[in-house]
Amino acid sequence: MSRNRLSEKLTNKSGFVVIAELVGGPGFDFGPIGKFLSAYKAAPGSIPAGFDFTAVCLPESPGGVANIEPAAVLNYLQTNDLLGDFDFVPHVSCKDVNADAIVSSLVSYRKMDIRSILALTGDKPAKAKGVFELDSIGLLHLIRDINNESYIKAKPDALDKVHQFFTGAAVSPFKYTEPSQMQQYFKMEKKIRCGAEFLITQVGWDWKKSLELFTYLRENHIDIPVIGNVYLLSTITPAPRLMHDIKLPGCFVSDELLEKVLSESVDEHIERAAQQVAMYKAMGVAGVDIGGVYDFGMFTKILTRAAEIGTNWEQFKGNLCWPAKNAFYLYDEGGKQHPLSSYPKKFSQKFFNFMHRAILDPDYTGFRAFRATMAALGADKGKGGVYKFSNANEKAFKYLLFDCEECGDCYLPENFSLCTIGGCEKGMDNAPCGDSTVEGYCGNNLERVCIGELIYQAAGAEKEGLKKLRAIINKPRMSELEHTSSIINYLFAKDHTRKNALISNGEAIHASIPKTGKIMRMLEALGPDAYTKPSGPLNYVRALIESQVSEGADYLAINLDAFGETDPQVAVKMMREYVKMVRKWGNGVGICMDSSNDDVLKAGLEECYNTTESIKQPLINSIKVYTMDKMLPLKKQLDYAFIGLLVSEDKPTGPGGSHSIEELYGLARRIYDKAVGEFGFKPEEIYFDSTVFPLAIDMPMEPGVPGYTYRAFETIRKIKNDPAMKGVHFSLGVSNSVRDLPSRKVGVCRAYVAKAMEYGLDAGIVNTSHHYGLVEPDEELLKLVDAFAKMDGSSERTNDAMMLMGKFCQENRKASL
Numbered sequence: 001m002s003r004n005r006l007s008e009k010l011t012n013k014s015g016f017v018v019i020a021e022l023v024g025g026p027g028f029d030f031g032p033i034g035k036f037l038s039a040y041k042a043a044p045g046s047i048p049a050g051f052d053f054t055a056v057c058l059p060e061s062p063g064g065v066a067n068i069e070p071a072a073v074l075n076y077l078q079t080n081d082l083l084g085d086f087d088f089v090p091h092v093s094c095k096d097v098n099a100d101a102i103v104s105s106l107v108s109y110r111k112m113d114i115r116s117i118l119a120l121t122g123d124k125p126a127k128a129k130g131v132f133e134l135d136s137i138g139l140l141h142l143i144r145d146i147n148n149e150s151y152i153k154a155k156p157d158a159l160d161k162v163h164q165f166f167t168g169a170a171v172s173p174f175k176y177t178e179p180s181q182m183q184q185y186f187k188m189e190k191k192i193r194c195g196a197e198f199l200i201t202q203v204g205w206d207w208k209k210s211l212e213l214f215t216y217l218r219e220n221h222i223d224i225p226v227i228g229n230v231y232l233l234s235t236i237t238p239a240p241r242l243m244h245d246i247k248l249p250g251c252f253v254s255d256e257l258l259e260k261v262l263s264e265s266v267d268e269h270i271e272r273a274a275q276q277v278a279m280y281k282a283m284g285v286a287g288v289d290i291g292g293v294y295d296f297g298m299f300t301k302i303l304t305r306a307a308e309i310g311t312n313w314e315q316f317k318g319n320l321c322w323p324a325k326n327a328f329y330l331y332d333e334g335g336k337q338h339p340l341s342s343y344p345k346k347f348s349q350k351f352f353n354f355m356h357r358a359i360l361d362p363d364y365t366g367f368r369a370f371r372a373t374m375a376a377l378g379a380d381k382g383k384g385g386v387y388k389f390s391n392a393n394e395k396a397f398k399y400l401l402f403d404c405e406e407c408g409d410c411y412l413p414e415n416f417s418l419c420t421i422g423g424c425e426k427g428m429d430n431a432p433c434g435d436s437t438v439e440g441y442c443g444n445n446l447e448r449v450c451i452g453e454l455i456y457q458a459a460g461a462e463k464e465g466l467k468k469l470r471a472i473i474n475k476p477r478m479s480e481l482e483h484t485s486s487i488i489n490y491l492f493a494k495d496h497t498r499k500n501a502l503i504s505n506g507e508a509i510h511a512s513i514p515k516t517g518k519i520m521r522m523l524e525a526l527g528p529d530a531y532t533k534p535s536g537p538l539n540y541v542r543a544l545i546e547s548q549v550s551e552g553a554d555y556l557a558i559n560l561d562a563f564g565e566t567d568p569q570v571a572v573k574m575m576r577e578y579v580k581m582v583r584k585w586g587n588g589v590g591i592c593m594d595s596s597n598d599d600v601l602k603a604g605l606e607e608c609y610n611t612t613e614s615i616k617q618p619l620i621n622s623i624k625v626y627t628m629d630k631m632l633p634l635k636k637q638l639d640y641a642f643i644g645l646l647v648s649e650d651k652p653t654g655p656g657g658s659h660s661i662e663e664l665y666g667l668a669r670r671i672y673d674k675a676v677g678e679f680g681f682k683p684e685e686i687y688f689d690s691t692v693f694p695l696a697i698d699m700p701m702e703p704g705v706p707g708y709t710y711r712a713f714e715t716i717r718k719i720k721n722d723p724a725m726k727g728v729h730f731s732l733g734v735s736n737s738v739r740d741l742p743s744r745k746v747g748v749c750r751a752y753v754a755k756a757m758e759y760g761l762d763a764g765i766v767n768t769s770h771h772y773g774l775v776e777p778d779e780e781l782l783k784l785v786d787a788f789a790k791m792d793g794s795s796e797r798t799n800d801a802m803m804l805m806g807k808f809c810q811e812n813r814k815a816s817l
């Protein structure tokens with residue numbers, strides 16, 4: 001039976017969606033779920049018109065108490081023919097499994113063709129140790145990477161069948177302090193940026209707060225489907241008292257609401273739930289998720305009564321308004337936003353800022369002096385007496401001041417001097433979760449203020465701090481650094497702040513790559529709205545963009561020259577479209593227009609600036625001595641950096657009929673002098689590229705002639721060591737170096753990059769998934785590349801290189817079948 005798809009219903013806005021949230025009974029009992037769905041099956045037509053009962057949703061050990069796995073429930077429902085055409089929406093949380101285990105369960109869901117999931121940080125386990133290696137933001141990132149990988153691996157003719165998770169995220173508008181509430185909205189925005197495609201609210205009984213969420217979304221131009229969470233708050237379960245007593249963190253029941261519920265009949269509880277369904281429907285949500293209902297009869301009663309109420313929910317406002325005392329609302333009665341608070345700086349924050357500036361801010365001399373001292377004392381090795389002594393001091397000091405728990409990958413600067421490991425019950429990367437109490441305390445430990453609350457106040461004490469807080473997304477901590485010295489890791493660039501010394505220019509959007517080119521053609525053939533209307537080919541291109549960004553690309557190169565072979569105007573038009581797509585999905589990555597046609601480069605450059613948003617300076621690849629007079633003057637209208645390709649139309653006069661190092665250097669100098677001297681380019685806006693020759697065929701045909709690799713590497717050295725061109729970059733299209741090798745291409749390319757970096761290479765057009773520049777190369781492969789780097793024309797060096805290449809090919813020949 002074909003399944004309803006929540007994704008389709010929410011995307012097409014085809015009706016008011018209803019989801020039933022089902023939970024197993026005590027003792028890991030499937031019974032309540034089975035009973036509910038059997039009753040549904042036995043009562044066709046029982047759902048009133050206007051409600052589309054689309055899906056069942058399965059929490060994962062709700063309340064942090066071990067329960068049946070959603071995957072086991074799915075199996076039970078399928079085996080007993082109870083799932084029918086419902087979509088199955090499991091919760092995926094981070095509470096009790098590490099990142100690898102989450103990947104395992106996601107790929108299992110993919111195999112089961114589960115599409116809609118709800119990504120959550122999860123409740124703190126009631127008895128077991130919480131894991132929280134990821135939080136909801138890290139999880140959303142992970143899911144997006146998995147989605148993109150599915151597209152990238154798909155065959156061109158199967159793009160319309162690619163599995164994609166449709167991922168929801170939670171948001172609570174039911175927070176009653178400014179910090180807790182604003183953090184919820186900030187985090188909601190971050191979740192959307194990380195791939196959330198629909199939202200589901202926390203449970204809560206305050207219509208003003210429900211409305212506040214929609215006002216916030218509207219004011220901030222956020223268009224995303226929202227599912228309202230309706231919980232049957234009834235004395236048939238202990239939930240009202242547990243929520244009131246903060247035993248279910250994140251759920252709030254006021255004294256007054258509890259008193260009222262205790263005084264009511266079950267029918268009155270059902271009535272309130274029905275009023276809330278009608279309220280959400282009238283507010284324009286995409287649907288409701290109904291929880292706390294174990295009896296299908298009650299479920300239909302809620303919907304039937306909601307249908308009767310229709311849009312007239314406002315008469316029940318009093319029954320749907322149970323706020324906290326001294327509640328914070330973002331908007332006044334007239335819908336005008338209250339100004340946000342500013343806060344004083346606390347001593348620990350001032351002290352942290354002072355210390356950070358004194359010895360840990362690379363912009364200040366203290367950093368360089370401290371780093372040099374620690375290096376001289378050998379602490380950079382991460383072992384030895386000095387390292388241990390400094391680590392012991394750091395631990396004691398940071399524990400006292402910041403509740404540090406030695407994660408080794410410190411986020412104090414990003415979190416405004418607060419630690420989200422020691423200071424948070426879940427140790428979250430991106431605090432807060434949704435568990436804070438109405439007073440802003442941690443729902444999992446009432447003796448501490450929620451760290452999210454404190455971070456907000458600290459951010460509010462800094463200039464532009466709230467803006468920064470709203471924007472920042474912390475990556476998952478590097479688990480391998482746990483219990484090591486975070487200061488040493490930071491000083492010597494081993495933690496999350498490390499930057500790749502190689503500026504990476506992603507090469508994947510290239511029309512000459514057979515599969516990519518084919519999909520680009522399919523996309524172009526879709527007609528006028530090809531680049532805006534979702535389709536398999538468009539999603540593939542989006543995946544190429546997002547995955548390279550996720551892999552750390554600094555720039556994304558776009559090469560469409562294969563389209564311009566018969567009609568250059570096709571490539572001109574397409575370059576504009578691809579620039580728009582990278583701008584839209586590239587999260588601010590630099591755009592590199594790569595073409596041998598100057599009109600294509602110019603069109604791309606113009607499109608880069610066809611926006612009101614600020615953009616990273618674009619890069620043009622390439623300008624040559626014979627095109628520079630046409631291209632360089634553009635700088636006056638459109639700011640850009642460029643790759644200067646060291647080729648000329650003149651006949652080479654170097655050994656073996658190629659350009660000599662001196663000639664290549666001369667070409668660089670001509671470009672540099674004109675760009676800097678006449679058109680105001682800064683040296684760091686210039687990248688030189690001398691082209692790459694495959695190692696496998698880098699064999700001089702005559703004695704005394706140096707190899708191409710030797711020539712390229714020595715050119716890099718000469719240019720980078722020239723004081724007259726101080727500050728320029730050198731870039732290579734490194735993938736070409738391993739063409740025609742029998743195997744181990746990634747390893748050889750990694751060694752090639754590492755060796756070239758010894759000569760001064762600091763940029764490359766690369767396959768970003770291989771993280772060149774960050775992963776250590778294999779020693780043997782490094783020796784192989786080194787032999788070519790030294791092949792200066794002498795017979796001895798040539799023999800060395802040829803011998804090593806012969807050995808490599810012999811050892812790495814692929815077995816034939």
Ligand code: SF4
Pocket residue numbers: 423424425426427428431432433434435436441442443444445449450451452
């Ligand atoms: S401190 Fe805040 S973010 Fe951490 S678990 Fe408690 S409520 Fe959640």
